[in-house]
Amino acid sequence: MSFRVGNAFSDPRVTMRQPQPVVLIRGTLNPAHVSAFYATAFPELASWLNLNRIPVSGPPVTLSHIASSTMMEVAAAYPVTVKVPTTQRITMGTLPGGPVASLIVQGSHEYLADGYDHLRAWLGENGYGPGPVSWASYIRLPDEHGDQRACVTELSWPIA
Structure with missing residues (x-):
């Protein structure tokens, strides 16, 4: 490389x-609010996965689609290999093949x-x-001190 x-x-x-099946939380919002969305959605999703003992099959993923000049459709997701129960907020999706x-x-x-x-x-x-749609897979995250x-x-x- x-x-x-x-x-x-x-x-x-x-x-x-x-x-690739994923479990996710979606949001449609102004681009200025994307970071705040991910900051709350990922911990919520990780907690739900842990609580339900659902293993993830890959690194965390952010999906994005520009819906208009002022709005984006985004999702915080984790790849999974099994169908999972969903809630009103946590649903299943698929990364395209x-x-x-x-x-x-x-x-x-x-x-x-x-x-x-x-x-x-x-x-x-x-x-x-x-x-x-495009996505980012976070293969290695910042260290415990936030160093990127x-x-x-x-x-x-x-x-x-």
């Missing part, structure tokens, strides 16, 4: 993926927007269209 000089992300690649373009972002979550911009540009430059330098995040975007 090569990282571009001056950037914290790898060259994009396309892989074939199987659909098929061809997916992805790249790895190393370091601070501040680099994620640049990584998504690079991935979208790469899709266009290579004759692909972006699918309607060692974070590793995979950004994924299905090809339309």
